[in-house]
Amino acid sequence: MRIRIFFSIFLFLTITEYGQSFDGFYNIQSTCSTHMISEKTDENRFSLSHTFFANHSESFGIFNTSINANAFGKIKSGEDQEADKTKSKFESKITEFYISMGSDSIFFDFGKKNIKTGTALFKSPTYYFDSVSGSTWKRDSNSEKKTKEGTIGLKTEWINPIFTVSEYFSPRITINDDREKNIERFTSEQDFHRSLSSLSFRIKDLDMSLFFLYTKRNHGTKFNSGLTSNISIGESITFYIDASIADQKYNYLPDDNLYTIEESKINKPIEASSGMSYSINENNTLYAEYYYNGAGLNKSDYDYALDFMDKMNSFNYGSAALLSGKYGLFNMAKHYIMIRGSFSINDSYNFTAMNILNLYDKSGLFQSEINFDGEGFLIIFMGRNYYGRKKSEISFFSNIREASAEFEVYF
Amino acid sequence: MKIYLSLLLFVLSIHINAGDGNAILKEVDARIYTPNMAFEMDISAYKGNKLRDSNRIAGYSKDSDRSLVLLYFISPASLKGRKMLMEGNYIWMQMPRTKNAIRLSPMQILLGEASNGDVARTRFSADYNAVHDGNEMIEGKKCERLILEVKSDKKGSTYSKIILRIGADKLPVYAEFFAESGKMMKKVFYRSFSPFGGRMMQKIIEIFDAVNSENHTIMEYVKIGSKNLPLSHFTKEYLDRFQYTSFGAQ
Numbered sequence: 001m002r003i004r005i006f007f008s009i010f011l012f013l014t015i016t017e018y019g020q021s022f023d024g025f026y027n028i029q030s031t032c033s034t035h036m037i038s039e040k041t042d043e044n045r046f047s048l049s050h051t052f053f054a055n056h057s058e059s060f061g062i063f064n065t066s067i068n069a070n071a072f073g074k075i076k077s078g079e080d081q082e083a084d085k086t087k088s089k090f091e092s093k094i095t096e097f098y099i100s101m102g103s104d105s106i107f108f109d110f111g112k113k114n115i116k117t118g119t120a121l122f123k124s125p126t127y128y129f130d131s132v133s134g135s136t137w138k139r140d141s142n143s144e145k146k147t148k149e150g151t152i153g154l155k156t157e158w159i160n161p162i163f164t165v166s167e168y169f170s171p172r173i174t175i176n177d178d179r180e181k182n183i184e185r186f187t188s189e190q191d192f193h194r195s196l197s198s199l200s201f202r203i204k205d206l207d208m209s210l211f212f213l214y215t216k217r218n219h220g221t222k223f224n225s226g227l228t229s230n231i232s233i234g235e236s237i238t239f240y241i242d243a244s245i246a247d248q249k250y251n252y253l254p255d256d257n258l259y260t261i262e263e264s265k266i267n268k269p270i271e272a273s274s275g276m277s278y279s280i281n282e283n284n285t286l287y288a289e290y291y292y293n294g295a296g297l298n299k300s301d302y303d304y305a306l307d308f309m310d311k312m313n314s315f316n317y318g319s320a321a322l323l324s325g326k327y328g329l330f331n332m333a334k335h336y337i338m339i340r341g342s343f344s345i346n347d348s349y350n351f352t353a354m355n356i357l358n359l360y361d362k363s364g365l366f367q368s369e370i371n372f373d374g375e376g377f378l379i380i381f382m383g384r385n386y387y388g389r390k391k392s393e394i395s396f397f398s399n400i401r402e403a404s405a406e407f408e409v410y411f
Numbered sequence: 412m413k414i415y416l417s418l419l420l421f422v423l424s425i426h427i428n429a430g431d432g433n434a435i436l437k438e439v440d441a442r443i444y445t446p447n448m449a450f451e452m453d454i455s456a457y458k459g460n461k462l463r464d465s466n467r468i469a470g471y472s473k474d475s476d477r478s479l480v481l482l483y484f485i486s487p488a489s490l491k492g493r494k495m496l497m498e499g500n501y502i503w504m505q506m507p508r509t510k511n512a513i514r515l516s517p518m519q520i521l522l523g524e525a526s527n528g529d530v531a532r533t534r535f536s537a538d539y540n541a542v543h544d545g546n547e548m549i550e551g552k553k554c555e556r557l558i559l560e561v562k563s564d565k566k567g568s569t570y571s572k573i574i575l576r577i578g579a580d581k582l583p584v585y586a587e588f589f590a591e592s593g594k595m596m597k598k599v600f601y602r603s604f605s606p607f608g609g610r611m612m613q614k615i616i617e618i619f620d621a622v623n624s625e626n627h628t629i630m631e632y633v634k635i636g637s638k639n640l641p642l643s644h645f646t647k648e649y650l651d652r653f654q655y656t657s658f659g660a661q
Contacts, residue, residue, distance in 0.1 A: 055507075057654065068654065100652065104641040107652060116511045157648070164648040200648055205501070207514060207647070230514045232501065238514050279516045347463050376488040410488035 024054035025410045033402035049078030049089075065101055072096040096150040107157045112150040115168050115196065117211055118228045118273075119240040122338035122356060123291045123331065125271030126211065126228055126242045152190060163201040170194045172216075192217040206231045222248040236279040243272040246295070269294035275338075283344030289337065296334035302360055305332060306391050332393045335359035348373055356394075363388025363395065380406040432541030432557050438581050440534045445610050446474030449638035449658055451485065454525055456628045463626075466490065467633070469655045471640050476537050479645040483655035494650050503647040512647040525618055525628050538565045539573060549576050549585045550600075570596065582611055587621070595621040607635050634658065 031047045055072045073094040080087045098111025118124030153170030173190040198211040206229055213224040226244030233239065245268050275289030297305060340354040350371050357364035367384040386400035394400065449471050456464040467486045473479040477498050484493040492507030503512040535541070539559035547556045554576035561571045572589040583601045590596050598621055603614040612635060620626040636658045643649060 059654075059656075102652075105643045114509075116509070118511070119513065159643045159646055159648050161642045161646060164646065166648075232514055232516050234516070236516050238516050240514075277516070373489060378489060410491070 024052070025408050027051045027053065027406060027408045029404055029406045031402060031404040034400060045080060045082040047078055047080045049076055051076040068100045070096060070098055070100065093149065095148060098150070102157075105158060105160050107155075107159065109155040109157075110153075112152045113155065114148050114150045115153075115155070117196070117198065117209065118242040119230050120242045120273035120275055120289055120291070121287060121340060122273070122275075122289050123293075123336065124228075124242045124273055125244040126226060151194075153194075163199060166196075166198050166200075168194075168196045205233075220249045222246060238277045239274075240276070241272065241274045243270065245270050271295065283350075285342050287338070287340040289339075291331075291336040291338070293331050293334050293336070295331075297332050298334075299360055302332055302393075306393065309396060310391055333358050333360040345370075358388075358392060358394060361389055361392045363392035365394055365400065376410050378406075378408040378410075380404075380408070382406070432543040433536065435543060435555065435577070435581070436536045436539070436541040436557060436559070436575075439575075439577055439583060440536045442581050442611050443583065443604075443613065444534045445608055445612060445635075446472075447637060447639040448472045449634075449636040450632055451634035451657075453631045453633055454628060455631075457626070459625045469634075469657070471638050471644075473640065473642065473645050475642070475645075478537075479642075481640070481645060481650075481653055483653065485655075494653050496645060496647055496650055498645065503650060505650045512650045514647075525616075525630055535559060535573070535575065538562060541575075544574075547576055552578055552584060554578055554584050580611075583613070597621050608637060 028050050029048070031045075031049075033045050033047075051074055053072070053074045055070075057068060057070045059066060059068045061067065071094065073096075074092070076089075076091045076093075078089055080089065094112065096112055096114060098109050098113040100107060100109045102108055118126030151168075151170045152173055153168055155166060155168040157164065157166040170190060170193070172193045193216045195214045196211060197213075198209055200207070200209040202208065208227060208229045210227050211225070213222075215222045215224075224244050224246050226242070228240070228242045230238060230240035247268050271292065271294055273289060273291045275287060278286045280286065296302075336356065336358055338354065338356050340352070342350065342352045344350050350373065351368070352371075353366070353368040355364060355366050363386070365384060365386055367382065369380060369382040371378055371380040382402070382404045384400070384402045386394055388394070449469075451467065451469045454466045454468060455462060465487070466484060468482050468484050470480055470482040480495075480497045482495040482497065484490040484495075494505045494512075496503045496512070502515040504515050505512045539561055541557045541559050544556045544558045547554050557575045557577065559573040559575055570588040571591040572593075573586050574589075575586045576584045578584050582604055585601070586599045587595055588597045588599065598619040600617040600619075601613040601615075602617060604611045605614055606612070612632065614632050616630040618628045618630070634657075638658070644653065
């Protein structure tokens with residue numbers, strides 16, 4: 001609550017004192033969506049929301065050192081109408097607030113900041129700090145602004161023309177009283193200590209980055225190591241690969257070592273995404289991506305798990321949908337592909353289509369979007385539809401059939 | 412004997428022309444190349460007389476044989492804050508409020524007919540060998556004609572051949588750019604020169620698509636200044652930290 005009040009004051013001061021130098025955008029969105037509660041029932045949900053995003057950077061000097069303060073936040077209000085119930089919601093959030101300082105090549109960031117590694121559009125196994133919500137696959141810059149929240153920590157970076165070394169440490173912080181305890185999430189809530197180290201360099205045309213992530217949770221530790229790389233070939237083609245191997249250990253009795261499973265002795269799951277983009281011309285681009293999830297279930301376990309989740313859903317209203325909300329995609333299968341195309345119809349209209357396919361059960365989501373880019377504003381119509389068999393991991397998402405209209409104005 | 416002599420003279424004339432051409436090209440670069448520059452520029456793309464797209468971008472160029480440029484989009488509002496690093500044919504872009512630079516193919520830079528080389532104002536002599544090829548009238552002005560062929564170690568360059576016309580003042584007037592296939596890709600007019608930092612600076616560059624002449628782009632410098640940023644700032648990792656600060660116009 002205190003944070004919300006602080007943010008409202010901050011935003012008010014920003015608007016009144018620095019009205020000339022802050023920027024952002026205002027978004028109004030109306031959405032109609034369907035989600036499955038159990039195998040037999042569908043529920044419709046209508047929502048209308050107004051969101052005001054603001055961004056501000058300010059530079060100042062202390063002891064001959066230039067410091068840059070950055071803040072990004074949002075205020076959102078709206079209504080959800082679901083099964084004859086109307087729920088009002090209000091949210092105000094500082095998604096980022098950090099200061100940066102440094103010399104020509106050594107830099108420090110301290111505060112709440114989005115940290116991101118990897119290139120893949122659909123699912124990068126390197127999205128540890130900033131997982132993308134399953135409800136937002138637009139993959140444009142604004143969709144990230146709308147959904148992502150930073151992690152509090154300290155980043156140290158050494159950038160030179162040959163290579164870059166960086167270290168980000170985020171401590172465990174549990175100051176938010178209304179947060180559910182004992183649930184470990186993959187989003188930016190800081191229920192665990194994390195350290196991300198990376199080394200980035202270039203070999204001829206190839207961009208490479210090696211990274212090492214150590215996570216210490218209540219119930220164990222996890223060590224990920226991996227790489228991201230990309231290369232452009234000629235005028236039109238770019239290839240990319242993100243890959244990671246996990247080594248984890250779980251203590252099933254917290255604060256006690258009576259019963260410990262060292263998963264590293266069982267397996268070390270590999271996750272990898274590889275993809276390519278092909279620019280047909282300067283306005284039209286195609287993307288194709290394959291995602292391998294080494295931690296995914298084998299096919300018979302997958303079907304069993306779906307049965308179990310479906311039963312859970314019928315007992316407990318929307319439990320699977322709740323899970324999908326927390327973890328984004330379930331990614332219970334091992335193999336997925338994604339194809340996306342963005343096309344310019346004329347100078348003002350753009351069309352984007354995206355298809356995500358689970359190769360286990362051939363179910364998937366198709367999403368298309370048409371937008372009108374005016375002078376300083378954007379109108380977006382989006383539609384998403386689920387296809388394939390009735391019971392699939394994707395059918396448990398909270399928004400498998402959705403249509404929305406959005407208006408955005410920039411300032 | 413006569414044949415050998417003619418052949419020798421022919422080879423010598425090519426060598427002398429190439430020598431002349433390279434010397435003239437270096438003279439052109441010496442007149443116009445401005446190292447370590449800060450600028451603001453309007454890029455307007457037209458289809459016929461209709462304005463298709465208009466951007467104001469700011470940037471810094473770095474004196475290097477790698478054609479290094481950092482760009483920041485000032486307008487339109489929907490693109491404001493977009494940042495780009497160009498290193499020859501390698502291009503990375505970072506959207507506002509995202510943290511990772513994405514790699515683009517040269518075709519995706521979306522600056523109308525303008526290529527990164529146009530924005531970077533690369534030195535012709537760094538990438539091309541020149542041969543003097545006589546004189547020609549361009550827009551009523553007598554020009555020398557140079558044929559530029561890309562150097563063997565710069566084969567990845569966007570254009571493999573340029574035919575450049577330069578005025579008596581050794582400033583470029585007009586150029587035609589060719590792809591490796593031999594196809595002409597664009598025609599460029601250099602206009603409105605004015606002195607800056609001891610060099611001459613073309614304030615307006617007009618670029619026509621050679622295939623569809625209706626499409627053309629005008630690049631106009633609205634502010635020019637000097638700024639020598641460290642080499643470490645011209646890396647994709649620095650893009651997230653790059654913040655543009657407006658400067659006084661010259």
